[in-house]
Amino acid sequence: MSDARSRNNPGRQSGGPVRHWRLKGLLFVILCALPLYGSLSFWLRGVTVIPLAAYGIVSLLAFLLYWHDKRRARAEQWRTPENILHALEFAGGWPGGLLAQQLFRHKTRKVSFQVLFWLIVLLHQVFWIDLLFVGGHLFALI
Numbered sequence: 001m002s003d004a005r006s007r008n009n010p011g012r013q014s015g016g017p018v019r020h021w022r023l024k025g026l027l028f029v030i031l032c033a034l035p036l037y038g039s040l041s042f043w044l045r046g047v048t049v050i051p052l053a054a055y056g057i058v059s060l061l062a063f064l065l066y067w068h069d070k071r072r073a074r075a076e077q078w079r080t081p082e083n084i085l086h087a088l089e090f091a092g093g094w095p096g097g098l099l100a101q102q103l104f105r106h107k108t109r110k111v112s113f114q115v116l117f118w119l120i121v122l123l124h125q126v127f128w129i130d131l132l133f134v135g136g137h138l139f140a141l142i
Helices: 003-008 021-044 050-074 082-104 111-134
Strands: none
Touching: 021 050, 021 082, 021 111, 050 082, 082 111
16 A cells, blocks of 8 residues: 555554554463463473474464565565465464564454454464363364
8 A cells, every 4th residue: 555545544554563562462472372382392392393393484484475465465466365374374374474464564454364363373272272281182072
């Protein structure tokens, strides 16, 4: 969106600093606590390093893809399909996606995208709660 259009519609800005960064940062830390704790505990007990590596690598990929998609959107070029972004989030890249959404103000206003994004985040939270505190019984039924 051009600067002139942003000035005419101040609620629709395309850049600038993250609003309410302290609150959003706290929410980010809280949301990452369970996956980080679970992944680290797996690694430190010698079970596997895969969850820890996956969250890091896939989050970086998601962050870069959001950045790339935002650049393409501004240039009115071919865009990354939303199902690709959601697949990366589901594979463990939701922390990188969440950071990118806030830093680039990208995909934050599209309700259908946000609903699926937050369902993916919730699914990850429920998975780690089940695995760490309930004994993994919920996902064993699936």
